[in-house]
Amino acid sequence: MRYLDEFRDPAIARKILAEIKAITSNPWVIMEICGGQTHSIIRNGIDQLLPKEIQLVHGPGCPVCVTPLELIDKAIQLASRRDIILTSFGDMLRVPGSEKDLFRVRSEGGDVRIVYSTLEALQVARDNPDREVVFFGVGFETTAPGTAMAVYQARREGVKNFSLLASHVLVPPAMKALLSSPANRVQAYLAAGHVCTVMGWKQYVPIVEEYKVPIVVTGFEPIDILEGILAVVRQLEAGEAKLENRYTRVVRDEGNIKAQEIMQAVFTTVDRKWRGIGCIDQSGLRLAKEYTQFDAEYKFAVSDIEVDEPEECIGGLVLQGLRKPTECEAFGTRCTPQTPLGATMVSSEGACAAYYNYQRIKVTR
Amino acid sequence: MMCLAVPGRIVEIVERSGLKMGKVDYSGTIATACLEYVPEADVGQYVIVHAGFAISIVDEEEARKSLELWSEIEEANKKEGLDKFGMPLENSGVDKGDQTQ
Numbered sequence: 030m031r032y033l034d035e036f037r038d039p040a041i042a043r044k045i046l047a048e049i050k051a052i053t054s055n056p057w058v059i060m061e062i063c064g065g066q067t068h069s070i071i072r073n074g075i076d077q078l079l080p081k082e083i084q085l086v087h088g089p090g091c092p093v094c095v096t097p098l099e100l101i102d103k104a105i106q107l108a109s110r111r112d113i114i115l116t117s118f119g120d121m122l123r124v125p126g127s128e129k130d131l132f133r134v135r136s137e138g139g140d141v142r143i144v145y146s147t148l149e150a151l152q153v154a155r156d157n158p159d160r161e162v163v164f165f166g167v168g169f170e171t172t173a174p175g176t177a178m179a180v181y182q183a184r185r186e187g188v189k190n191f192s193l194l195a196s197h198v199l200v201p202p203a204m205k206a207l208l209s210s211p212a213n214r215v216q217a218y219l220a221a222g223h224v225c226t227v228m229g230w231k232q233y234v235p236i237v238e239e240y241k242v243p244i245v246v247t248g249f250e251p252i253d254i255l256e257g258i259l260a261v262v263r264q265l266e267a268g269e270a271k272l273e274n275r276y277t278r279v280v281r282d283e284g285n286i287k288a289q290e291i292m293q294a295v296f297t298t299v300d301r302k303w304r305g306i307g308c309i310d311q312s313g314l315r316l317a318k319e320y321t322q323f324d325a326e327y328k329f330a331v332s333d334i335e336v337d338e339p340e341e342c343i344g345g346l347v348l349q350g351l352r353k354p355t356e357c358e359a360f361g362t363r364c365t366p367q368t369p370l371g372a373t374m375v376s377s378e379g380a381c382a383a384y385y386n387y388q389r390i391k392v393t394r
Numbered sequence: 395m396m397c398l399a400v401p402g403r404i405v406e407i408v409e410r411s412g413l414k415m416g417k418v419d420y421s422g423t424i425a426t427a428c429l430e431y432v433p434e435a436d437v438g439q440y441v442i443v444h445a446g447f448a449i450s451i452v453d454e455e456e457a458r459k460s461l462e463l464w465s466e467i468e469e470a471n472k473k474e475g476l477d478k479f480g481m482p483l484e485n486s487g488v489d490k491g492d493q494t495q
């Protein structure tokens with residue numbers, strides 16, 4: 030078993046689809062939180078295979094997409110300094126700031142380097158003791174353990190020229206915020222499997238109880254997603270709201286305790302602004318007091334920047350499941366992955382990019 | 395790419411700067427991942443890796459169970475002659491929502 034092909038088996042997929050069709054009698058709006066799942070749904074055309082009563086809307090689970098513009102501008106400010114090496118994941122280099130992106134800064138002579146892991150960034154710091162190395166880290170509970178480990182290691186080894194410009198965000202507060210919105214259409218959630226892998230899935234119990242929405246934890250392969258949808262529709266049709274884990278091969282009830290421990294040691298929870306959505310209470314992580322020396326914002330006193338989003342971009346509404354990318358005037362014309370106007374067109378996990386890459390251009394226009 | 399984690403098989407375990415690291419094989423592409431968060435991980439096991447960190451060991455037993463469920467249905471259907479080509483149960487009269495295609 031390689032845990033891939035088996036979960037892409039078309040025969041099983043057809044069976045689950047038939048089962049979903051058989052039990053669906055009402056219209057339902059289901060949101061998948063995670064951008065990785067959005068990507069898989071669009072790539073495999075799952076949304077188009079479902080009975081027409083079921084509408085999938087795409088959630089805010091794309092780290093690149095929800096990173097506030099101010100922070101991108103701060104990264105650009107730091108990367109423009111000659112004494113700093115700015116490191117980040119590749120996707121972040123293309124995200125438009127208010128004037129330019131990090132690739133541009135690099136072409137203008139800034140030392141911007143792509144890394145695949147926070148530990149590589151730490152290695153850059155060890156290798157360049159006479160320069161400052163900043164890691165620009167974004168992401169959810171899935172990538173936060175990596176950031177936490179790098180900072181933890183840096184402190185342990187006394188690496189003084191390493192610091193962090195980070196905006197880690199937490200998924201459950203955003204799920205609550207969406208359900209609390211008067212414009213909310215979401216009736217059930219597919220919870221992000223890998224976030225639950227780290228945090229466990231018990232943290233969704235209060236959401237299920239308070240908002241009476243089914244939440245099903247699921248994975249990223251077509252069979253995982255279809256099974257998740259089947260479980261959700263079963264509950265919706267029966268008038269139930271329960272929490273289910275359908276990704277048991279990866280997600281344990283309690284999550285990854287060791288990752289949680291290091292995150293707790295390194296971070297504290299704060300209110301955080303999400304690009305396109307706004308501020309969400311207690312939805313972000315920032316470095317704890319003991320680690321302030323590793324906080325790039327503090328270390329380099331990057332000024333607070335107030336910036337406006339490009340007016341044309343409706344990425345915020347897309348992230349809240351209120352609009353589809355194809356409803357944006359600029360989609361596929363003025364805005365493409367090569368010339369993105371908004372962050373949802375940059376990352377392969379962004380809904381706009383997923384629609385563009387898998388040729389959904391003509392579908393609704 | 396940050397969140398599109400796929401399972402990979404650990405082919406070698408090494409230590410680097412005091413951390414447990416592993417070489418992980420993703421269907422032929424080998425990359426290094428930090429195994430500190432899965433301390434019990436061993437060579438041959440499949441792990442889910444996110445941005446360079448393994449966050450879970452794939453549970454083979456659970457994987458088999460979740461697939462078996464659907465294979466059993468397939469078997470049962472075959473016995474009743476409903477579904478010998480692995481096609482959907484479209485002719486069994488339970489289908490709806492599809493009429494207007």
Ligand code: SF4
Nearest residue numbers: 342344357364371381
């Ligand atoms: S297509 Fe471009 S401009 Fe339109 S919502 Fe998406 S990212 Fe924004």
